[in-house]
Amino acid sequence: MSTEEYSTNPLWLILVETVHAMIMYPHHKSYVRDIVLHEKANVSSQDLASSLGIPFGEALVIIHELGMEKASQLK
Numbered sequence: 001m002s003t004e005e006y007s008t009n010p011l012w013l014i015l016v017e018t019v020h021a022m023i024m025y026p027h028h029k030s031y032v033r034d035i036v037l038h039e040k041a042n043v044s045s046q047d048l049a050s051s052l053g054i055p056f057g058e059a060l061v062i063i064h065e066l067g068m069e070k071a072s073q074l075k
Contacts, residue, residue: 003045003064019061028054029062037066 006012019025031052036043043051049059 003060003067006060007064015057016061019058022058024054025058025062028052028058029065032062033066 006015032043032048036048036051040047043063045056045059045063048054048063049056052059
């Protein structure tokens with residue numbers, strides 16, 4: 001499943017709220033934005049979760065949000 005498919009699930013908003021409440025979330029997101037995506041632009045959520053040792057749900061939210069930010073910057 002792609003992040004777009006996950007984001008249409010009715011439980012997506014609950015996952016996002018939960019991930020945003022995690023203490024390390026802002027640090028993980030900035031690390032992925034500043035380091036990981038420069039090294040591997042098309043990293044999957046599963047690979048990100050495995051390499052950083054973070055929950056898959058957190059990786060999904062990070063990848064989705066950074067993709068949305070990138071898309072809005074291109075407009």
